[in-house]
Amino acid sequence: xxxxxxxxxxxxxILVLSEFMVFIRFLKGPSVIDRVVAxxxxxxxxxxxxxxxxxxxxxxxxxxxxxxxALIAFLGTVAFSYYLEKRNKND
Amino acid sequence: MTDFFIILLSTxxxxxxxxAAIGIIRMPDTYLRISVNTKAATLGVGLMLASAAxxxxxxxxxxxxxxxxxxxxxxxxxxxxxxxxxxxxxxNGYGKAQLLxxxxxxxxxxxxx
Numbered sequence: 001x002x003x004x005x006x007x008x009x010x011x012x013x014i015l016v017l018s019e020f021m022v023f024i025r026f027l028k029g030p031s032v033i034d035r036v037v038a039x040x041x042x043x044x045x046x047x048x049x050x051x052x053x054x055x056x057x058x059x060x061x062x063x064x065x066x067x068x069x070a071l072i073a074f075l076g077t078v079a080f081s082y083y084l085e086k087r088n089k090n091d
Numbered sequence: 092m093t094d095f096f097i098i099l100l101s102t103x104x105x106x107x108x109x110x111a112a113i114g115i116i117r118m119p120d121t122y123l124r125i126s127v128n129t130k131a132a133t134l135g136v137g138l139m140l141a142s143a144a145x146x147x148x149x150x151x152x153x154x155x156x157x158x159x160x161x162x163x164x165x166x167x168x169x170x171x172x173x174x175x176x177x178x179x180x181x182x183n184g185y186g187k188a189q190l191l192x193x194x195x196x197x198x199x200x201x202x203x204x
Contacts, residue, residue: 003094003097003098006098007097007101010102011101011102011105014105014106014108014109015105015108015109017109017112018105018108018109018111018112018113019112021112021113021115021116022111022112022115022116024116025115025116025124031121031178033121033174033177033178033181034121034124036174037115037121037124037125037128037174038115040128040170040174041111041112041115041128041132044128044132044133044136044163044167045108045111045112045132045135045136047136047140047159047163048104048105048108048135048136048139048140051136051139051140051142051143051156052101052105052139052142052143054143055097055101055142055143055146060143060147060149060151060152060155063140063143063152063155063156063159064155066140066159067155067158067159067162070159070162070163070166071162073170074162074166074169074170077170077173077174078169078170078173080174081170081173081174081176081177082173084177084181085176085177085180085181
């Protein structure tokens with residue numbers, strides 16, 4: 001059993017399971033804040049899946065996508081918090 | 092030897108990600124969920140990216156991995172602070188953590204009066 005097989009059959013299922021559990025919180029979440037936090041965690045675990053997948057396929061170009069995804073996640077969190085606070089002030 | 096380090100780093104990273112997922116589904120309060128998000132997930136992603144750097148052993152890939160890790164380490168606390176601040180000011184859910192904060196504020200105002 002090579003390293004790639006171990007990553008594909010053990011690590012990737014663990015990450016997919018954790019992604020699924022975060023998605024349950026995204027659906028359940030009592031408030032909007034919980035959904036935003038769950039969305040941030042989905043993207044953060046997605047970066048980990050991309051890095052493991054780049055090891056499996058031996059393609060290092062996928063790491064660029066991971067960088068862009070991290071940037072978009074931070075931008076989304078900042079924008080959501082800004083507009084949620086602004087909406088509260090207008091009420 | 093390289094395979095051993097790849098397996099060690101990726102396994103610990105995946106376990107930390109699983110820990111973050113269990114935490115975000117089991118924690119009773121919004122603030123505790125934000126805390127789990129910004130601690131466990133950052134460490135897990137950092138370890139998995141480090142395993143990619145060990146696998147490729149290339150200068151360009153290592154630089155890219157370092158850039159991603161530093162960016163995540165810098166932005167995760169800032170995002171968590173912003174979202175926690177918004178959650179506090181919108182008066183979201185009085186859990187145990189926020190109850191403690193309210194009690195502390197009352198104690199401080201009593202002392203000042």
